[in-house]
Amino acid sequence: MHDGGQFVLGYGSLAAGAPLRPAVLHGHRRVWGVAMDNALDIPGYKYYRRSEDGSRPAVFVAFLDVAADAAATTGGALIAADDALLRALDARERNYDRVEVTALVQGAAPGATVWTYRGSAAGRARLELGVRRGNAVVAVDYVAGVRAALQVLGFDDVADPSPLALMRLERVDLPAPA
Numbered sequence: 001m002h003d004g005g006q007f008v009l010g011y012g013s014l015a016a017g018a019p020l021r022p023a024v025l026h027g028h029r030r031v032w033g034v035a036m037d038n039a040l041d042i043p044g045y046k047y048y049r050r051s052e053d054g055s056r057p058a059v060f061v062a063f064l065d066v067a068a069d070a071a072a073t074t075g076g077a078l079i080a081a082d083d084a085l086l087r088a089l090d091a092r093e094r095n096y097d098r099v100e101v102t103a104l105v106q107g108a109a110p111g112a113t114v115w116t117y118r119g120s121a122a123g124r125a126r127l128e129l130g131v132r133r134g135n136a137v138v139a140v141d142y143v144a145g146v147r148a149a150l151q152v153l154g155f156d157d158v159a160d161p162s163p164l165a166l167m168r169l170e171r172v173d174l175p176a177p178a
Contacts, residue, residue, distance in 0.1 A: 004111030008089060009101060011076035011116065012064035013142065016149035018077035023107030025116060029072035032138065032161050033065025034095040034123030035130050044176035045094065048139060051168035059137045060130025062164050063095060064146065065119035075155030076116075078108060086115070095123030131164070139169040 009025055010018055038047050039058045049056045066074055081089070090098055096117035105114045130136030138161040147158045 004109045004113070006081045006083075006086065006113045006115065007078045007108060008081045008086070009076045009105055009114055009116040010079055011066060011074050011150075012146050013149075014079065014089075014093075014117070015077040015153065016145050018079050018149070020153065021078040021107070022153040022155070023076060023078045023105050023114075025066065025074045025076065025101055026104045026106065027068060027070055027072065028066040028074045028101075028104070029069040030074045030157060030159065031065050031067045032062045032159070032164055033067060033127060034119040035060040035062045035127035035136055036095060036123075037126055041174060042094075043174055044091070046171050046173050048169035048171055051170050057135075057137075057167070057169075059135045059167070060126055060133075061169065062127055062130070062136050062138045062161065063142070064158070065096070065124070066116065075150060075153060075157065077149070077153055078105075078114065081115070089117070093117045094120075095126075096120055137165045137167040137169075139171075140166050141169070 009023055011030055038061050048061055097120045098115050099118050101116045102114045108114050127136055150158060
């Protein structure tokens with residue numbers, strides 16, 4: 001670790017509610033790249049139900065990811081993180097792998113270590129499966145929340161999720177195992 005502390009660059013839902021500390025990740029673009037299988041119950045995780053009728057659709061719910069692209073940049077928020085927060089985020093971001101991106105981030109304090117979450121092979125495979133099956137969706141509120149958070153930070157590059165379908169979904173958190 002460097003002397004300037006640790007930070008996480010949030011480029012999606014992690015940017016929502018983050019302090020206003022914008023930063024830019026070079027060499028990556030924001031994509032709809034990972035998904036969870038909404039038919040599975042994972043203790044301590046979540047699932048989604050339809051806002052209209054409370055039913056639980058058998059879909060793959062997609063989330064934002066970053067993909068390597070030498071010509072691109074991705075804006076987001078720097079979030080100060082200690083080891084405890086990193087462990088909590090590692091558990092929360094189960095569709096992603098935490099990777100160090102310090103050398104690629106503009107806006108971090110000198111000497112800081114910067115991490116971000118990049119889609120795991122399993123998370124990306126779930127999205128590919130959902131796309132092949134035609135049942136990969138994006139929650140309307142997720143798109144709106146991420147767009148609003150990034151606009152406050154001065155970024156406006158959240159791509160339209162098509163060809164993924166938009167669906168009105170409510171998040172349901174599952175209790176952690178005892």
